[in-house]
Amino acid sequence: MIFDAHCDVLMKLFIDPDISFVDSDKLHITKRELMDSGGKVQCFAIYIPEQVHSDMRFQAALAMVEIFHKKVLAEPEIKFIRSKKDIDSLGEKEIGALLTLEGCDCIGDDVLKMKTLLQLGVTSVGLTWNYANLVADGVLEKRGGGLTRFGTDVVGLLNVQSIWCDLSHLSESGFWDTIEIADFPIASHSNAYRLCPHPRNLKDSQIKALLKKNGTIGVTFVPQFLSQGKSASIKDVINHIEHICSLGGEKQIGFGSDFDGIEEMVDDLVSYSNYQNLIDELDRLYSTEFVKGILFENFVRHYPR
Template sequence: MIFDAHCDVLMKLYLDPDKLSFQSKEDMHITYPQLNECGSKVQLFAIYIPSYLKPGQRFQAALEMVNLFHKRIIEPHPDVKFVTSKEDIDNLAQNEIGAVLTLEGAEAIEEDLEKLETLYRLGVRSVGLTWNWANAAGDGALEPRGGGLTNFGFEMIDFLNEKNMWTDVSHLCEKSFWDTVEAAQYPIASHSNAYSICPNPRNLKNEQIEALIKKDSVMGVTFVPPFLNKKGSAELTDVVRHIEHICSLGGEDHIGFGSDFDGIDQTVKGLSTYKQYDNLIGTLQRYYSDKQIKKFLFENFYKRFPFGCIR
């Protein structure tokens, strides 16, 4: 069983709804046939707002992605179930897949907590405060000034805590990360790697990884080649290098995967689509026990999924 904490299928469908098909095996990195055939149990689908959209257009785009989620992913596939709580995951039948909505960046809510509450009511269960740049919530990983969270960012975290939702620290700059880890009750890193292995500003330094471990959080190792290897190209063994480093910090029970499939142009050699998760599993079996691999693939994220959200 695979629990993948991040993909950008919804963005791709939003940008090209007439050309791309979730039913095709080949149109995207993640499609229904691949999930169905390759062991998916829970897949998180991010709402990411393209940067060219202006204020006033962004929340509408988020609503359109929620609609695409239901029309193209949930409704045509009886074995794909809309998941909003851990209980929903527990209730999945053996052949069923859970699909979860997440939000990547506060741009969509335009400094309006009522919009965040609307997305919560529509089923969003994990929220990343920023993408790479600054927004109303705080500074992202590539924002030059590297400031922390704003008052609005802290208000967002208060809301997420109240509703038992995940606060995603991937894409935050260091100061925003530390502000978030201190304030959030349920932080995760959906798709980030180890900075000491590959010094990319999107990756997490040892102290940050150790802070997530201390908070009993989980970190999704991601398949983005520039986050895996300084050369920019990557192989399956590069994924293992990051896993091994996180384990060396005490993170065996805090590692998962967040592929970032359909949000990337480059892919890992041998891991170019969801169907090649099998290649990753085969590589992991050379280094880890079946028990450890089950933790990485499913159990570590599953254990931290909110038990139930507050209505």
């Protein structure tokens, strides 16, 4: 069984309403691929494309929630996950769908908008994308600012409602501000900076701090975050797993593919159906217990609700 902590299917369905979630070849993740490849829980991110005007971003977020219900949850095998109990109750042929938010740009400075999204079923919140919003700075914001006063209020709300606080995409200052106060931190799709010094990756000190706070990190399949070369392979994915485990992350590591949010792909890992190629390599190298943990159990065990 596979728990994948991040994909951008909803963004693609938002941009092109004619795409079918069931079996479109324009998607890296479809219902058919989930059913055929061992998918058990898939996180679907609300990510608002940059070209959407700031005044319309909350409406766009609501539109993606509607798409989630009409195109994803409309499939009878797909069940809405809002608690660990929902995961535990999934039938053998059922797949859980978890709704997440990637970046708080859409709420502006209005905490009521965040409360609305949580009421609608968002149970993991990424504070930023790559740039600044009114919560914090993202990793590519040149000033590198940390968590704002409003951002502190948002993290407090996530704590009270037992919501994952996703640190992927945060500036380094924002990371350190947030790790101090977040009760349920994760990094849904980030890799190790030591192996690949991309600003989206986490330094060893950050990984150790996240692990100390009982957080989970999802190794992601973005080639630029895996290797400094022109391409990346499953071996590179394994290298990042090994490094995070060397820091103590054996029971706090999983996957956050970023499928449908990327254009360049890892060799032999170009869509959800290729997860089996990765699983075959994991099975060759590691114990069954470790493989089950990284594929599914670690993220489920740390789900806070």
